[in-house]
Amino acid sequence: MNKKKLTEEELQQYLEKGDCSSLDSNNDVELYKTVFNAINEPESKGLPTNFADNVISRVEAKAEPLISLRDLQWAGAVLVAFLIVVLIAVPILKVSLDLTFLNFLWQNKWWILISVATVALIQLADSKLLRRIST
Amino acid sequence: MIEEVSYGAMEDGQLVSLVLAGDKEAFRQLIKQNERLVFHMVSRLVDRPEDQEELCQDVFVKVYEKLPGFKFQSKLSTWIGTIAYRISINHMRKTKMEIEPGLEDDELKQRFVDFETPEEIVTRDDRKALVKRLIEKIPPQYRVVLTLFHLEDMSYPEIKEITGFPEGTVKSYLFRARKLLKEQLEHYIVKGEVI
Numbered sequence: 001m002n003k004k005k006l007t008e009e010e011l012q013q014y015l016e017k018g019d020c021s022s023l024d025s026n027n028d029v030e031l032y033k034t035v036f037n038a039i040n041e042p043e044s045k046g047l048p049t050n051f052a053d054n055v056i057s058r059v060e061a062k063a064e065p066l067i068s069l070r071d072l073q074w075a076g077a078v079l080v081a082f083l084i085v086v087l088i089a090v091p092i093l094k095v096s097l098d099l100t101f102l103n104f105l106w107q108n109k110w111w112i113l114i115s116v117a118t119v120a121l122i123q124l125a126d127s128k129l130l131r132r133i134s135t
Numbered sequence: 136m137i138e139e140v141s142y143g144a145m146e147d148g149q150l151v152s153l154v155l156a157g158d159k160e161a162f163r164q165l166i167k168q169n170e171r172l173v174f175h176m177v178s179r180l181v182d183r184p185e186d187q188e189e190l191c192q193d194v195f196v197k198v199y200e201k202l203p204g205f206k207f208q209s210k211l212s213t214w215i216g217t218i219a220y221r222i223s224i225n226h227m228r229k230t231k232m233e234i235e236p237g238l239e240d241d242e243l244k245q246r247f248v249d250f251e252t253p254e255e256i257v258t259r260d261d262r263k264a265l266v267k268r269l270i271e272k273i274p275p276q277y278r279v280v281l282t283l284f285h286l287e288d289m290s291y292p293e294i295k296e297i298t299g300f301p302e303g304t305v306k307s308y309l310f311r312a313r314k315l316l317k318e319q320l321e322h323y324i325v326k327g328e329v330i
Contacts, residue, residue, distance in 0.1 A: 012313055028317070031324075035316045038266035039285045045184075047174050047191060052166040055195040056159060062196065 143168075147211040154202060166195050169212055172287055173219045179278040180223035182271075190226055194219045209296055213289075216297040220279065227275070262320065269319050277312035280305055 006014070006023075014023055015036045023029050048054075089095070105112065142150065142164035150168075153161035170191065177190045197218050205214055270278060279298060283289040289297075294305045 008314055008317075009310060012310060027321075031317045031321050032313070034262045034320060035266055035313055038263040039270070039281055039313070039316070041263065041267075042171075042286060043175065043178070045178070047170050047188060051170060051188070051191070052163045055166055055192050055199075056162060058192055058196055059162070059199050 148207065151202060151205060151207075151211065154199070162199065165198075165211075169215045170195075172212055172216055175282045175286055176216060176219040176279065177223050179282045180220075180275050181226055186226065186230075190222055191219075194222050197222065210293070212287075213293050213296055216283070216287075216289075216293075220297050262324070265323060266316055266320055269316055272319075273312055273315055276300070277308050277315070280308040281312050284309055 008028070011023070011028060011032055014020070015032055020029075020033065142153075142161055145153075145161075145164070150161055150165055154165055173191050173194050174187070177194070178184075178187050181187055181190060194215070198215055201218070205211070270281065273281075276298070280294060280300070283294045283297065291302045291305050294300070295302045298305070300308070
C-alpha cells in the first residue's frame with residue numbers, strides 16, 4: 001500500500017514521541033533521526049566537581065561583612081564613654097587642653113587624606129577582586 | 136537513633152526551608168540538583184568557556200539571595216532556569232553578543248557559510264558530532280528552546296515561563312531549529328558525497 005508522505009511537522013511529532021517503528025525509512029526520516037539523536041544526547045562537558053563548594057565560598061564571603069554591626073556598636077559605645085569621661089574630667093581636674101597637635105594634622109592634611117584613600121582602595125580591591133579570584 | 140537527613144529525596148519546599156534556615160548541605164544539594172540545567176542554559180548562550188563557570192556561579196549566588204522571595208508559583212527548577220536565562224542574556228548584552236538575530240531563511244543560511252566542510256562524514260557518530268557543531272551556529276533563542284525541551288525535558292509552558300516567549304513562538308522555534316539542523320546536515324552530507 002502506498003502510504004502518504006508525512007509532512008516535516010508530522011515527522012518531527014512522531015520522533016518527539018519516540019515512535020520511529022511506524023515510520024517508513026527514507027532520506028528525511030534518516031536525517032531527522034540523526035538530528036534527534038544528537039539533540040537528545042547530554043553534553044559531555046560540564047561544571048567542575050568542586051563547583052558547589054566554590055558557590056558556597058562565594059556566598060559565605062559575601063555574607064561576611066568586613067566589620068560586623070556588633071563591632072560598630074562596641075566602637076561607638078567606647079567612643080561615647082571616652083567623651084563622657086573627658087567632659088567630666090576636664091572641669092574637675094582643671095586641665096588646660098593643649099590643642100597645638102591639631103596644627104600638625106592640618107599641615108599634613110593631604111598626606112593623611114592620600115594614606116586613608118590608599119588603604120580604602122586596597123580594601124576595595126581585596127573585597128571585589130582578590131576574594132573573587134580565590135574562589 | 137539519629138535519623139540521617141536525605142537531601143536528595145526532599146521536595147522543593149523542604150529543601151528551600153532548610154536553605155533559608157542556613158543549612159549549607161541543603162544549599163549544596165540545591166546546587167547539585169540544578170547545576171546541569173544552569174550549565175546547559177549558560178553554555179548555550181555564552182560562547183566563552185572561561186565566562187561560563189563564573190556565570191553559573193553568579194546564577195546560584197543570585198538564587199541564594201532571592202530565595203526568601205520565592206513563592207512556589209512554579210517549580211524551583213523553572214525559577215532557577217529563569218534566573219540563569221536572564222543572567223546569560225544580560226551578559227550577552229554587556230559583551231555585545233548577538234541576542235536576536237534575524238530569523239528569515241536567507242539570514243539563517245548565511246550563518247553556515249563560513250562553516251568548514253567536514254572532510255569525512257561517514258559514520259553515524261560523525262553525523263551526530265556534525266549536528267552538535269551545527270547547533271553552535273543556530274540562533275541563540277533556537278539553541279535555548281532546543282536545550283530546554285530535549286535535554287531538560289521541559290514542557291512548553293515551562294519554556295515559556297523561563298524565556299518569556301509566547302507558547303506558539305516556543306513551538307515554532309523548536310520546529311524551525313530542528314528543520315534547520317536537518318537541512319544543514321543534508322547539505323553537508325551531500326557536499327561530502329556520502330549518500
